[in-house]
Amino acid sequence: MPSERTEVQVRPGVEDDLAALTDLYNHYVRETPTTFDTRTFTSEERRPWLLSYPEDGPHRLMVATDVDSQRILGYVTSGPFRAKPAYGTTVEVTVYLAPDAGGRGIGTLLYEALFEALADEDVHRALAGVVPPNEASVRLHERFGFRYVGTYREVGRKFGRYWDVAWYEKEL
Structure with missing residues (x-):
């Protein structure tokens, strides 16, 4: 298990990250309602997703x-x-953490880097959907100035039940 004092680097994602990113995402597909995907992906299936994000x-x-x-x-x-x-x-912004990486400020580091990178872009508004209950995600978004704007009720069905999505927005 990684130490709490692990030094963390934030950088653009690259193609060599594809397998690890796919594994991380598949955890959320299998174990949580955080994503409304209901089947896991292979790395090859996720390649177009990764390639859709340029470095600028x-x-x-x-x-x-x-x-x-x-x-x-x-x-x-x-x-x-x-x-x-x-x-x-x-x-639309989203953060996913490795299952053992929560509570260490990594989501904060990721959002700091992202919003710094977006500061010079022609972006006016960031939106984030949170599937309740997810207090850690709500706290992260509120820390970055997102404000709650409403909830879409029972818009996703996963694990045999319906889930809401609470929406947050931030002016950039």
């Missing part, structure tokens, strides 16, 4: 790694909110 522009993928082991501890993305052109200055 409003749509980014950044990873947090343990400096010593280079193990991926989490990742953050800013992706398109909707496909229509008028939504072009709005991004």
Whole structure:
């Protein structure tokens, strides 16, 4: 188990990260309602997702790694909110942490790096969906100035039940 004092580096995600990112995401597919994907992915199936995030522009993928082991501890993305052109200055952001990496400030490091990278981009609004209950995610988003704007009720069905999505927004 990694030490609490692990030095963490945040950098853009690269193709060599694909297997580790796929494994991390698949944990959330299998074990939690955090994502509404209901079947796991192979790395090859996730390759287009990874390649959709260039190192610059409003749509980014950044990873947090343990400096010593280079193990991926989490990742953050800013992706398109909707496909229509008028939504072009709005991004949807998300953070996923390795199951043993919570509570160590890694989500904070990822959001700090992402919002710093987006500061010079033509982005006006960031949106984040949180599947309740997820107090750690709510606290993270509120710490970064996101405000709650509403809940879509029972919009996803997973694990034999319906789940809500609470939406948060942040002006950039």
